Amino acid sequence: MGSAKAPPRRLIDRVLGQDRVKAIIGADLRAGRLTHALLLSGPAGVGKQVVARAVAQALLCSTSHPSGWGCGGCRDCQEVEAGTHPDCHWLEAAAGQRLGIDELRGWVQSVVALRPVRGGSRVGVLVGADRATEAGQNMLLKSLEEPPASTTWILVTESPAGLLPTIRSRCQHVTLGVLPVHEVAEWLKAQGVKAEVAATAARLSGGRPGVAWDLSQPEAAARRNLVVDWVLALREATATELFRQAEEWAEAPDLPARLEILALCLRDLTVLTGPRDVVAGEDEFQAGALLVPELVQRQSGMGGARRGRIRDGRPRDPAAARAFLALAEQADGLARRAGQLGSPRLSLDALFLDLRSAWHKCAGSSSG
Structure with missing residues (x-):
């Protein structure tokens, strides 16, 4: 008799730590009261983007998982993970670039212009929201003030202070924090990273798993x-x-x-x-x-008595x-x-x- 197939791994299960964040959002998802606008903030590499995609997975999942999060195995969940779901619209600011009003307007229209393809919810995720210009943020504010039906906005930022106060006030703000360095080191070792490299990378990262992973390469x-x-x-x-x-x-x-x-x-x-x-x-x-x-x-x-040695x-x-x-x-x-x-x-x-x-x-x- 063959071994039982392992259940599909949900995106939220890939987020290291952040128990408070999972509990807050999970409770809202189970109760069906998740806000129309969610602001996820925190340092680089703590899991903000994975949480954002996990929320999108939960909202678009075609089955009903008791946790409130997506099941991870249905077609919708898999497409959200792959970035190909027609009702999940993702916009990310390129490194060192600002998001102008035209780019943001195009993204907003792609979210709200048509009915959901699958007939359920629509999700718009904006990564690097603080890099939007003031004009772009004012345009986005109108959609937050008058949210279309069955639409959820998720804003992701390392610097919430870079957002207009009016935008912050219309979002449920959830902050992700850094983790204990030893937990990050253990996680790296579980991914196959050598113990010495894992310890150094975790320490340098300051408790940020994503940064620690990059530093271990x-x-x-x-x-x-x-x-x-x-x-x-x-x-x-x-x-x-x-x-x-x-x-x-x-x-x-x-x-x-x-x-x-x-x-x-x-x-x-x-x-x-x-x-x-x-x-x-x-x-x-x-x-x-x-x-x-x-x-x-x-x-x-370095040999010799160099300047400033x-x-x-x-x-x-x-x-x-x-x-x-x-x-x-x-x-x-x-x-x-x-x-x-x-x-x-x-x-x-x-x-x-x-x-x-x-x-x-x-x-x-x-x-x-």
């Missing part, structure tokens, strides 16, 4: 090395080289990932160069663990450490806003110039 190590090389090279970079690198970074499709690694490097430099009073109160600094070990490994492998880890002047800490916050903020900027070039010019200046402060305090 071979190309992530190459990106970290690229950023570390530039951080160290900035100590002696000419203005010409600095501006050339800023231009190259501004055009890189992986700019947000580079900036996140840069922020981690700068936090490590704060630990390495700062007196205790500079890092006090920062949880990730208290343990003294370095987030990007390649930074010290590369520096220790970290020697004993405690320069007498804390100005450099404070500068590194401020730049870490600046790089992190720029990473989160990268998709909202027309061009990040000027911001990168300023960031790199300030980082070179911080290195010079470090050199001065080490040699003073």
Whole structure:
């Protein structure tokens, strides 16, 4: 007798953690009272898009699952997962691009212009909603204020502050958070990632499974090395080289990932160069663990007394450490806003110039 066929895996089951989010939305789905406009927010890589697609799957599922979520096995559920369901309309802002009013109008019309193909609900999912222009958001607001029958809007964003207050007020806002790092590491190991790589990726991700998965891939190590090389090279970079690198970074499709690694490097430099009073109160600094070990490994492998080389880890002047800490916050903020900027070039010019200046402060305090 053959073994029983495993039940199809629902999309919601692929979301790691987020029990509160699942409980809130699941209860509304079971009761049939899900809002007409749902706003999902949270950092990159915590599962917002999977939750959005899982909600769409639940609304369009052709069977009645007791959990309220989609069954995962019917034709409708499978088409939602594949992105081919005729009543699930998905629009995602391209990296570094804004969504204009014409593009948004076309998407809204594709959702509401015709009756549902399957005769049930219609779902419109907008990923990167904060990247819509003000004119586009005002146009979208009209659909939220006068929702068509059997239509659910799902807005996904890392930055809800980038949305008009009137849009936020018309949505049920559900926030996804980061997970414990050890849970992310265990999840990575369950996916076949080696334990050492899983631990490093989970720590670097700050508890974001999607980011941790990307960091566990071979190309992530190459990106970290690229950023570390530039951080160290900035100590002696000419203005010409600095501006050339800023231009190259501004055009890189992986700019947000580079900036996140840069922020981690700068936090490590704060630990390495700062007196205790500079890092006090920062949880990730208290343990003294370095987030990007390649930074010290590369520096220790460089011969000679280079400008700004970290020697004993405690320069007498804390100005450099404070500068590194401020730049870490600046790089992190720029990473989160990268998709909202027309061009990040000027911001990168300023960031790199300030980082070179911080290195010079470090050199001065080490040699003073």
